[in-house]
Amino acid sequence: MATAQGQVVSNRVVTIPNALSFLRLLLVPVFAVLIVQRQDGWALLVLAVSGASDYLDGHLARRWNQVTRLGQVLDPFADRLYILTTLLGLGYRGLVPWWLVVVLVARDLTMVATLPVLARLGHSALPVHFLGKAGTFCLLYAFPLLLLGQVSTTLALPAGALGWAFALWGTGLYWWAGILYVQQVAQLWRAERR
Template identity: 90%
Template sequence: MATASGQVVSDRVLTVPNALSFLRLLLVPVFALLILDGRDGWALAVLAVSGASDYLDGNLARRWNQVTRLGQVLDPFADRLYILTTLLGLAYRGLVPWWLVVVLVARDATMLATLPVLARLGHSALPVHFLGKAGTFCLLYAFPLLLLGELSATLSLVAGALGWAFALWGTGLYWWAGVLYLQQVRQLWRAEHRP
């Protein structure tokens, strides 16, 4: 199997990019405890390390020809887990409204519901769409900015405004990409069941 760029996707498990993805996953509970405890500076530091490793694992995987099926699952899973953990932590502390949690979780639940259909059609997942990447990128920037705004009143004005802009753009793009994925699933279903 090959990626859209023509790179071969392997079944290897022990690779440097996969190790970085596992590290990101191990840091999720650490981050959750920090954000719930109000240790925003440390929580931001963990997010920065996670973001750097996210960037690094993808680049290393492509550069070293270590793109793996496991990595293709772990990387977006870690992204979703950080988004969910940050979102829940911020909502618990009253820094974002619960409706935002519902809107974003509903999108991921909708995508999760397509997995049995895809499996039945012989697909493990659909290729990641640019809009999905853009939405995730916006959300991964939004929540740290909102958290940064909690460190001081001066930062709150700028970081808060940018954080909410990224959050709203990200939410819109996230759902737009979700609609496109649903259309792809429908097309696959129709192609499979065409007489």
């Protein structure tokens, strides 16, 4: 199997990009504890390390020709887990409204609901759409910025404004990509029934 860029996707498990994705997953509970305990500086550091490793694992996978099926699952799973954990932590702390948590979780639940249909059609997942990547990018920048507003009184206003801009754009793009994804699943379903 090959990616859209023509790279071969392997079944390898032990690669540096996969190790970075796994490390990111291990940091999720660390981040959760830090944000609940209001250790915002440390939580922000964990988010920064996670964001850097998210970029690095994809870059290295493509550069070193180490794109793997496992990596294609681990990377977006880690992204979703960070988004969910951050949302719940910020919601618990009252830093984001619960409606935002519900809207973003509902989108991910919508995507999960398509998995049985895809499995029945013989697909494990569909290629990630650019809008989905852009939405995830916005959300992964929004939450650290909102948290930065709690750490620094000097940066509270600009970090908060930028954080909310990224959060709202990210939410819109996230749902737009989700709708396109559901449409793709529906097209596959109709093609199969024909």
